[in-house]
Amino acid sequence: MLIAKEIKCPYCHVLTIAKDGNKSEGIQNQRCKNCRRQFIRDRGISDQGAFPWTASCGHPLPSFGTDSIGKEIEDRYEVAMIARNFVVFEGGDGSGTTTQIKLLRQRFERKKPEKQLPSLWTTCEPTDGAIGALIRSALRGGLALQAGTLARLFSADRSEHVFAQNGVIDRCNRGELVVSDRYVLSSLAYQGIGCGDALPKALNEEFPAPEMLFFFDIEPEIALKRMENRRIREIFEYLDFQVKVRERYKALLPWYEEKGTITITVDAAKTPDAVAEDVWKALKNASLLKTAYES
Ligand code: TMP
Numbered sequence: 001m002l003i004a005k006e007i008k009c010p011y012c013h014v015l016t017i018a019k020d021g022n023k024s025e026g027i028q029n030q031r032c033k034n035c036r037r038q039f040i041r042d043r044g045i046s047d048q049g050a051f052p053w054t055a056s057c058g059h060p061l062p063s064f065g066t067d068s069i070g071k072e073i074e075d076r077y078e079v080a081m082i083a084r085n086f087v088v089f090e091g092g093d094g095s096g097t098t099t100q101i102k103l104l105r106q107r108f109e110r111k112k113p114e115k116q117l118p119s120l121w122t123t124c125e126p127t128d129g130a131i132g133a134l135i136r137s138a139l140r141g142g143l144a145l146q147a148g149t150l151a152r153l154f155s156a157d158r159s160e161h162v163f164a165q166n167g168v169i170d171r172c173n174r175g176e177l178v179v180s181d182r183y184v185l186s187s188l189a190y191q192g193i194g195c196g197d198a199l200p201k202a203l204n205e206e207f208p209a210p211e212m213l214f215f216f217d218i219e220p221e222i223a224l225k226r227m228e229n230r231r232i233r234e235i236f237e238y239l240d241f242q243v244k245v246r247e248r249y250k251a252l253l254p255w256y257e258e259k260g261t262i263t264i265t266v267d268a269a270k271t272p273d274a275v276a277e278d279v280w281k282a283l284k285n286a287s288l289l290k291t292a293y294e295s
Contacts, residue, residue: 121178212263213263
């Protein structure tokens with residue numbers, strides 16, 4: 001039985017009415033309304049009761065914890081882990097994701113005056129933040145790390161990228177189109193080879209899936225040839241590894257489709273301009289751009 005009683009919120013010390021009577025519900029139930037809200041927000045739900053992911057479409061709920069608040073959130077919100085307005089480019093090394101991001105930015109700059117296009121934010125993982133810098137140093141061989149440590153760093157970097165202020169979720173919620181060069185699937189495809197599937201899957205479980213995912217598919221031999229002249233080489237840039245990466249991407253795509261992400265495989269062996277056209281044709285169907293192109 002729940003009994004209302006007046007207590008001091010243990011977090012901000014304001015007098016509040018708390019639900020009490022069930023000890024196993026723990027201290028979370030004694031927070032005042034504001035601190036409860038903050039608690040909920042910290043777990044990925046924004047404060048107006050709206051949440052960063054799209055409305056219900058029958059996908060499994062993310063885990064918000066096994067305590068009473070976590071359960072309450074799961075009961076109250078039917079949350080599908082799809083971040084609307086979020087688009088991801090994925091592929092093996094040398095598949096051209098970075099070039100395509102650049103071409104997309106240029107297209108937006110050209111078209112914006114003529115069409116009512118949303119703001120575009122292009123971004124990448126690893127990020128250029130502090131954790132991303134550490135990862136880059138490991139990728140260039142300057143820092144020897146266990147495969148599991150690298151997997152943990154990638155997900156820590158992602159956590160900042162996605163949930164920080166002005167990060168992916170913030171911007172998607174503000175109506176910007178966010179396009180990221182690499183995301184969760186990179187961790188599943190690459191880190192899975194070094195430390196098995198379980199750890200990267202567990203570390204990435206709670207990140208929302210993108211609305212759209214482009215997989216830039218190319219024979220690893222051709223991709224590596226494209227990179228021959230690069231001055232800086234990274235630890236994953238060798239043929240055997242890239243062959244495995246490609247196989248793993250292909251096997252993993254259905255995993256995202258099941259979550260409700262629209263996945264598009266692009267023939268990345270074409271010229272950059274031809275690939276950019278293929279990307280644009282599909283991207284015009286993203287929810288934000290559809291409106292601009294239908295009007
Ligand atoms: P790139 O962005 O220059 O392609 O380099 C990033 C490298 O990091 C690339 O080899 C893929 C790898 N990577 C992972 O192994 N796991 C990840 O989660 C991400 C985002 C990238």
